[in-house]
Amino acid sequence: MxxxxxxxxxxxxxxxxxxxxxxxxxxxxxxxxxxxxxxxxxxxxxxxxxxxxxxxxxxxxxxxxxxxxxxxxxxxxxxxxxxxxxxxxxxxxxxxxxxxxxxxxxxxxxxxxxxxxxxxxxxxxxASLPSTPKPLRAAYLIWRKPWMVAGSDTFIHSLLPLAGFSNVFADCPRYPVVTPDDLQRAAPDVVLLSSEPYPFGPKHINELRAICPQARIELVDGEMFSWYGSRIAHSADYFRTLREQMA
Structure with missing residues (x-):
């Protein structure tokens, strides 16, 4: 049996x-x-x-x-x-x-x-997402105190191009700790603040704007970028909406 x-x-x-x-x-x-x-x-x-x-x-x-x-x-x-x-x-x-x-x-x-x-x-x-001729250069933050970003060899890194972004920390492995100076030198077009694992929210936007005044600061749904199970069935629609917001 x-x-x-x-x-x-x-x-x-x-x-x-x-x-x-x-x-x-x-x-x-x-x-x-x-x-x-x-x-x-x-x-x-x-x-x-x-x-x-x-x-x-x-x-x-x-x-x-x-x-x-x-x-x-x-x-x-x-x-x-x-x-x-x-x-x-x-x-x-x-x-x-x-x-x-x-x-x-x-x-x-x-x-x-x-x-x-x-x-x-x-x-x-x-696959239905069209390629982006000129992707926005993005820093994707996952943590605060210390600041941590998504580098290469991460699922987040593999999804960023689908959402219309290129990773300014693509030369860094995994999830490196970065300083405000590192963020300034990277000169991203946009700083993406993920909802997880650190719960970034509206109160953190000004903090990042002071570090990267030239960049747009955007709160994003971390589950759509990092959950690799059935949730990515919803990622394409989310990325399409995000692209429209950033245009």
Missing amino acids: KTSQRIISLVPSLTELLFDLGLDEEIVGLTKFCIHPADKVKSRPVVGGTKQVDFEKIAALNPTLILANKEENTKADVEQLAKTHPVLVTDIVTVDDALTMIRTVGEHVGRPEKANTLANQIRTSL
């Missing part, structure tokens, strides 16, 4: 993907940062955060599969969990990585057709 699936997701983006693949009953645990879909995540047991999981809670839930991510979860936690449970570790840097991951997750959870359809829909929607 086949054992029913008991899935724990340690990645907010993948939690939403699992629900969108129709695995409502199979998801038995998630993190406190898993916020989508709001009406469903609130009824699931929380097993800690992305960086600090509760091993006892996870063991008690007896998962048949744990979804993790190389960037969002710690190596130590993943290795500890893998000693006693099946763990699928994802590693996403490009759009192609994300689409491959969606299909891979679909295979592991018994929803290959649905996952493949979703991946194809996402590819088509992103």
